[in-house]
Amino acid sequence: MSDLTHEALALDAADGLRAKRAEFVLDDDTVYLDGNSLGALPGAVAGRLADVVEREWGRLRIRSWTESGWWTAPERVGDRIARLVGAAPGQVVVGDSTSVNVFKAVVAAVRLAGEGRDEILVDAATFPTDGYIAASAARLTGARVRAVDAADMAAAAGPRTAVALVNHVDYRTGRLHDLPGTTAAVHAAGARVVWDLCHSAGALPVALDADGVDFAVGCTYKYLNGGPGSPAYLYVRRELQPRFDSPLPGWNSHADPFGMSAVYEPADGAPRGRVGTPDILSLLALEAALDVWDDVDVTAVRAKSLALTDFFLRCVAAYVPAGRAEPVTPLAHAERGSQVSLRCTGAEEVMAELIRRGVVGDFRPPDVLRFGFTPLYTGFADAERAARVLGEVLGG
Structure with a gap:
């Protein structure tokens, strides 16, 4: 287990919003990073x-x-x-x-x-x-x-x-x-x-x-x-x-x-x-x-969003071969929303392969990979796994 994997688990354990994940319909086989296009289903909605x-x-x-x-x-x-x-x-x-x-x-x-x-x-x-x-x-x-x-x-x-x-x-x-x-x-x-x-x-x-x-x-x-x-x-x-x-x-x-x-x-x-x-x-x-x-403070959501996107960018830098995916999302917190966009050659095919491997983001022409971080149900282990799989796809 890598140092970043250990760190992700520790961050998840300390996450004050972690319990919120249980209120959504999710599966452990998929890292869902497309909530900036369509949010996950809250479990209470169907009933x-x-x-x-x-x-x-x-x-x-x-x-x-x-x-x-x-x-x-x-x-x-x-x-x-x-x-x-x-x-x-x-x-x-x-x-x-x-x-x-x-x-x-x-x-x-x-x-x-x-x-x-x-x-x-x-x-x-x-x-x-x-x-x-x-x-x-x-x-x-x-x-x-x-x-x-x-x-x-x-x-x-x-x-x-x-x-x-x-x-x-x-x-x-x-x-x-x-x-x-x-x-x-x-x-x-x-x-x-x-x-x-x-x-x-x-x-x-x-x-x-x-x-x-x-x-x-x-x-x-x-x-x-x-x-x-x-x-x-x-x-x-x-x-x-x-x-x-x-x-x-x-x-x-x-x-x-x-x-x-x-x-x-x-x-x-x-x-x-x-x-x-x-x-x-x-x-x-x-x-x-x-x-x-109902019981969520949006400032806590923002704090986790910034921590998640910071951590994801660190993982990308560690796992992805140099020059293969470059952030276009600003690094400064005051200029960043809750997504990370990476410029990548062959981005459409790369995203398709990520989805096949259980990491769901999306693609915007001509060369942008988008990963949306939704703090109510996205964890640090999700961010680490997504970056690790991206590194495998781009380094393979």
Whole structure:
């Protein structure tokens, strides 16, 4: 047994979050390092979903909208996510996809902008959909899109800027961007900011209220473990809610949804971010998945995330032949999310072989291996084994 293997076992023994692993459906034959794409299944979800299907839908049927709390679930689940992103209750609503919520937020931000503000700044390395949505929002509002590096967003905001759309963590490299600093600088320029939290919520502390964020969106199937296609969330800062003009007004966000008025009158508060009928099955599966977070301090999650990624990088340096895999994720803690990306020749084939050997990460073209570290269920022995197998693949 190598020194690094001994160290991994010792670190796991001292891990304060280690007991959380038992709350997930995992197998010891696989090292799962793709929770930054799809989180593992919390064990309580299957039973809860069975009850929703068999009792709430199967027996109560339409009564469940009131008796089982279906109607208020988007805000109820939103408040549970709010705690994980540093928001007070009443500012997060769950529903629709991340893409749809990006569209709502960006268009609403442009509509809030003052005279002459017709520019949408977009993170140049953004997940492609964010860019597509920003371009569509620009066509709708008569604005123009300007792509800039996320690190330069603060300096790029100017008198014509209406809104900046920024990723908190780069999905390819794992680089963590400066949320409080960028938000303050964009505000100083007189503009609004929309943060995409897909790769940060549930992996590291976020302080939306304290940092004065205007809007934020995020998915729930990564670090929040809500399941494939689970609904996304939308944060609208409380002070902006009365002026939040959604480009997708639906009956679910009407002040009197069952009045069936021909004239739209938006609801107050977080429900204003709703559109149509909630996806109840996936929404309640997400609610059950969030139970694993009830006794978790996100600062402890962040501490373990950094320790895991530090240890993995050390193991890669020890096991992988020199020059075969180079980190593109920043080494500085202040600039790192909860994943490690390695540039590697033949990365697609390398990842396929890793998966065949029981180490599941993912590949991003043209040459990036991504390994996501989800502290609630990833251990140091997992990190050591993944690096050791990578070394075997690349040295073989």
